[in-house]
Amino acid sequence: MTFTDQHLAALRLISDTFAPGDGAVPPASKVGGPEFALELAGTNPRKSELQQLRLVLRLWDTRFLGLVLTGRPRKFSSLDQAGRERVLLSLSDSRVAAKRALFAALKGACLAPYYVTGGPVLWDSIGYAGPPGPLENAPDPALKPEGVTQDESIVCDVVVVGSGAGGGTAAGVLATAGLDVVVLEAGEYHDDRDFDGSERTGFSQLYAGSPGVTSEGQVQLVAGRGLGGGTVVNYTTSFPTPDHVRAEWAALGTPQFATSEYDDAMAAVNARLGVNKDHPGAGVRDRLLEKGAEKIGWSRGAMPRNVIGCDAGIECGRCGMGCRIGAKQSVTKTWLADAAEHGARIYTGARATKVTVENGRATGVAAVSADGHTLSVKARAVVVAAGAIQTPALLKRSGLTNPNIGKHLRLHPATALWGLMPELVNPWEGAMQARYVDEWTDLDGDGYGVLYETAPLTPAFGSGFVNWRGGAEHLRRMRELKNMLGVAIVVRDKGPGGTVKIGKDGEPIVSYTLSPGDTDLLMKGLEGAARIAEAAGATQIYTTHHRTMGYAPGRKGNLESFVKAIRAEGAAPARLTLAALHIMGSARMGGSPQMSAVNPDGETWDVKDLVVADASCFPTASGVNPMISIESIAYMNATRLAARLTR
Template sequence: MARPTPPGPRSATLAPAPARRRPARRHRAPAAAASPCHRYYLSLPGAGNRLGAGGGVVAGELAQAGHDVLVLEAGPYLHGRDFTQREVDMMGRLYDARGALSTRDGSVGILAGACLGGGTTVNWAGAFRTPDYVLAEWASQHDAPQFLSSDFQKSLDAVAAALSVNTDYPRHNGQNQALRDGSARLGQATRLIPRNEKGLMAVDQHFSALGYSTLGDAHGLKQGTLNTYLRTAADHGARLLPDTRVERVTIVAGRATGAEAVHTPPGGQPVHITVRAERVVVAGGAIQTPVLLLRSGLRHPHLGRHLHLHPTVAVAAHYPHPMHSWHGPSMSIVNDTFTRLGGTNFGVKLETPPTHPGLLAMVLPWRSGTQHRQLLQAADHLGSFIVLTRDRDGGRVQADRQGAPLIDYRLSAFDRKSMLTGVRAAAEIHVAAGAHTVYLPHGTLPTLHAEDGVLHNPELLASLARLPWRPNRFGLYSAHQMSTCRLGGQARTHPLRPDGETVEVRGLYVADGSAFPACSGANPMLTIMALAHYTAQGLKASRPA
């Protein structure tokens, strides 16, 4: 039993014991949180920081296979009625930097889950499979042939089944219907977006609730890792310790030996924790994972580089009829017409975002208080499409003197050209769907006017590229961060081996979007989870040397 030592933080040691399989337990919630005031005897395959899509899969897979697993989560543990689905409450509790994370120059707003379940707790429930051409690119350009293997496909199938991925939702909200109708009138194909929800009924309560699941799902419909893999982990004896920031991974003679962390209970005194582990799996996302590895002494020259963001802009439009876009699935229709522009693997997807007042106010261009108020007063008639760009050129994450992330990213000319192609396409679809006013995503608020599907000022679209698209002249956002610890077969340029282990430290693995060799080109949840599942199979089949 560790003794408190006032006035400083308390300490606790979590040490290994002989491995043993624990009987499964069933909980309504994933598990009761562990208490760091006691000594735990564990054989630790993994310690994760901000455990989301990838870390939850690894925890569930290893615990079910009989390993002793401890989950260290930097954020809070909420479930069920804890999710008030009020923006002012949930943005501050569920998102990194309370929803205010951005690049150093403030030009890109970054949304990243920072709670138990991570992105799977707050994402928009889109469950896209990795495009085949992206998998082929990763395999050939990054010497990672496993992406074309039947085993990786089995991992994709396994996580899709665990998440109950389906397209059986009953109807679309206003802006998704507009994306579908406008695209069809222009001869462009759309498709239903597979979503990870279960138990959905064709009733107004469920339909309305889907629009708020980005603020946590109070109804238990969304099958994120909280309701799937983390529940499996807890049922097989894994311990979950939320509100615990991993300060560094401990390393001895080139091998990971555990982690040092600080647990902060609500309103309580911080407790320093030392974990001794056979293997450590880091799953903090593409912003926090490289910073943790840097704090731990890793110095690979490509660590923190190649940051891809799926840079995104919103194109909003005013319709003559109510849209009520805050209800229903945030995203249920996608237009992939422009995903491979100019014969390349790079382009844009056209999707729809959640449109709660705070988020809407953040993305709509600002000219004056009066103008902005008028836009928001018409929010029930606004429909928005997003232009999600597969960025070829990346940014960088570094650690400051306090070990916090410093994020640098600037949209390249190549990626800006793709984005503007998408902006034009989104505007034309709005007009075809019946919008009479379209607001283009630039600080000067260029505005299109239309009537009966006919655009009155098409010259404005033709002049888009001549506007000053410098940082902070337009709103640019990211909900997907990737590739800062990329894996591949070339150790000189890839911080991770193909099996997810770091090239610098044995027994230290990464299982999140930072391991992607490059940008995924689609909402990345399913790909992150499949890669984590694939990594977990290797961990189960091997033992530390």
């Protein structure tokens, strides 16, 4: 679905209101930001969402929409910069959630592309050196996946849908066991020589663009795309599944989580990924996190990471756009390499549309390429590991009716607290995540709370967490980014959780709103982050609320007034920036079909020989970055399946 000159003109007008420049740096329309935004939007497979965007842009500069949005029949283009900013702020501050969600969507669509395309003049003004570019001596890609270039039918023992932490691990285990394995990946293969450290590459190639936000507009959804999935872009954080979480999962009908079987699975995963703590170098932001926690006497630790030869510096800080030096032990470097070595066939650009079922058993998968070629895979068993959004969508498209498919979604809703530091931080440098603070991971004695980390924030990624109260003010705040400590707050959500449904087009629709209890955890998390930042020496503290919420320690306001203000502002949809990088639980494992979607083997209750092996299996939220838990479940489920198929 194409965009017209009218659509582009409207987006240029909106973008230049969000990012007008200041004379020294150009506005968004002069650096190609709106064009890149529409390029990204065009990749959305949901035609209904594209139609909505086209409608908003077509009507944007009309008196009619001015009347609807502001109560005044004035064209947006007839207003000066201050007037246009007032229109946008009226959306941001509206009591109507849909208007706030529209503001948040426009902000993301305008500001992130601006900082992607801004170029050296803009980047220099905020102290960012820009992307390093590809390495000239990068090795050739190790894997050689096939494409779907014609209609084709193939046969194998097991077909694995998805190639991320779950699918990649399952493929490696199954192929090593001597089974004939086919892997289907909807995205493409990108490796060391493709990674240039740029956000443009990351946004356009390595991240899933849809669905980009929950239907209520409350939580942004961040997931990897392409061969290796999220393991190619994640932060290398390699926490084991906590013991109290394992006990909770075992009590829900999956007893193996409390046994040596799961111990062995985690040990195998840690060994294959080379998980270690042999990286003492921590960037400034991690040292500040550690300093603040130490000063207030809070529990903290060094991060286990799946890296070999990581520089823990500039290279690592760009690793969210792929690791140029091959230090990150993603599944493309490990489990998928094992699978390929043992004869697995890997297809990229192959989107699974349906699991085929005969007489109550899975018999294969139907897939399609972007240009319409079909691939039919006949198999003895099917492993679905497309992620906790796409897995339940595929199961639903395939006719499965268990009511737990798509329910119990957990997101680890996360936000950041900013602390303006007197020293240079350069948050886009240093190890991805080298330290953590776990003092408040069990706030009420039930194993639920908040985990504190840092994150490498390049300008476009960081811009989404900096609130906007006007173009000049936002640019000023972005120029402070080099001195900002961002304390990431990760909530272990208790529920009742969200849902994944499918629309008429078969695409997933994600619904999720924070419960009162989880909102309370989030507010408590912001309070704790402020304590850490203040102890680390922050001179100014901000949240990601759309209205400015913060205080200046020792000068204006204090922690008590801050806590009171943020609780009054709340966390209703589009009141503050929330993101989910850990998406879990939408086809959870359990002991009965009344409370779970799959049995303790990972096999669906509805269909035999159909096994789920990704984060959607989680019975509840893991409470920590989930990569090791995902791979351990995939290892365990695939090992059980391999034993059955090779008897």
